[in-house]
Amino acid sequence: MKKLLSCLFAVAILIINVIPCFAANPTLSISSNDYTIGIGDEITVSVNLSSGSNLGTLTFNVNYNTSQFEYIAGSVSTGLFESGESNVASGGKVSFACVSTGVVTDGGTVASMKFRVLSTGGKISVSVVDATDENDGRVTVAGSSISLSCNHAGMVWETEKASTCTTHGVERGTCTCGYTTTREADLASHTYSSSTVIKEATCTTTGIEVGTCTVCGENGAQSPIPAKGHDYSEWVITREATAETMGVKERICQTCGDKKTQTIPTLIEGIDPEDTTGDDVTESTTEFAPIYTPEPSTNNYMDEIETETTTEANGLFGNAVGSDIAIIVVIALAVLLVLVLVVYMILIIRQKKK
Numbered sequence: 001m002k003k004l005l006s007c008l009f010a011v012a013i014l015i016i017n018v019i020p021c022f023a024a025n026p027t028l029s030i031s032s033n034d035y036t037i038g039i040g041d042e043i044t045v046s047v048n049l050s051s052g053s054n055l056g057t058l059t060f061n062v063n064y065n066t067s068q069f070e071y072i073a074g075s076v077s078t079g080l081f082e083s084g085e086s087n088v089a090s091g092g093k094v095s096f097a098c099v100s101t102g103v104v105t106d107g108g109t110v111a112s113m114k115f116r117v118l119s120t121g122g123k124i125s126v127s128v129v130d131a132t133d134e135n136d137g138r139v140t141v142a143g144s145s146i147s148l149s150c151n152h153a154g155m156v157w158e159t160e161k162a163s164t165c166t167t168h169g170v171e172r173g174t175c176t177c178g179y180t181t182t183r184e185a186d187l188a189s190h191t192y193s194s195s196t197v198i199k200e201a202t203c204t205t206t207g208i209e210v211g212t213c214t215v216c217g218e219n220g221a222q223s224p225i226p227a228k229g230h231d232y233s234e235w236v237i238t239r240e241a242t243a244e245t246m247g248v249k250e251r252i253c254q255t256c257g258d259k260k261t262q263t264i265p266t267l268i269e270g271i272d273p274e275d276t277t278g279d280d281v282t283e284s285t286t287e288f289a290p291i292y293t294p295e296p297s298t299n300n301y302m303d304e305i306e307t308e309t310t311t312e313a314n315g316l317f318g319n320a321v322g323s324d325i326a327i328i329v330v331i332a333l334a335v336l337l338v339l340v341l342v343v344y345m346i347l348i349i350r351q352k353k354k
């Protein structure tokens, strides 16, 4: 019986020795607030200790590639360890050293750091340098790493297959990290190079035309066609003017038949109505002056008038003024003849007395 108890005790001791060995197998994990990053982003990375570590001291490094990340700042979190410090080492390594007066049994964040992203697709890892329990016994602690993938914010898109107004083309995007993908391109704009008349313009109303796509036949925005304006014929006199009554003339649009009517003023006395041609009448409705005023613009015209007047005064005795002058001349000649005869008679009488 005593031997059996002794055996059980030995098993219990073995179990007690084994259990701390399982418990004291802590891990340091590393995490980020943003696993998809772009160039210029600022990210926070934290180092976390699993619970039940039974650690008294912990020294670890955080490793990164200096061409991918710029270290900004880091600090040890209070709560798990009593004190700790961080140092920036060259070559992309930040070192942390933490000490506790008791045994660390809780898990949580040990340290946190800020990095700026210089190029995408980087990796940050944590490696343990040294870890001891409360009795300065060595404890094995495993570390871990995180890979930060590119958010492809720097993607440059190029046309791989052009779109038409009816079919989507293909665009290919290439990121600075080397990632490449394709997407559906937006439809192209319509090509409105011809137009269709929906409503014809008339003399007085505007029409409507619409652009039609030469590719798909789609009708675009409507645009107005200006009114054509009337196309009137020449004026036609429908009632001749007389000295007493005004005349009427009209003209008709050869497109729509619109009729315009205008009055012709009464004729001026002494002007022969027969001399008035259609054009002259049109003139007379607007201008009376030319009928009365001879064109004084050329001297030749005036010379002709003077010449004609002179010729008529000398040449034609048949008229009233000419015959009066002839009578006066005849009387004067007769009186002269009588005077000559009287003088002749007096001379003859004086010679007979001698």
Ligand SMILES: [Zn+2]
Pocket: 120, 150, 151, 152, 153, 154, 175, 176, 177, 178, 179
């Ligand atoms: Zn990318």
Ligand SMILES: [Zn+2]
Pocket: 165, 166, 189, 190, 191, 213, 214, 215, 216, 217, 218
């Ligand atoms: Zn189209």
Ligand SMILES: [Zn+2]
Pocket: 203, 229, 230, 231, 253, 254, 255, 256, 257, 258
């Ligand atoms: Zn018209």
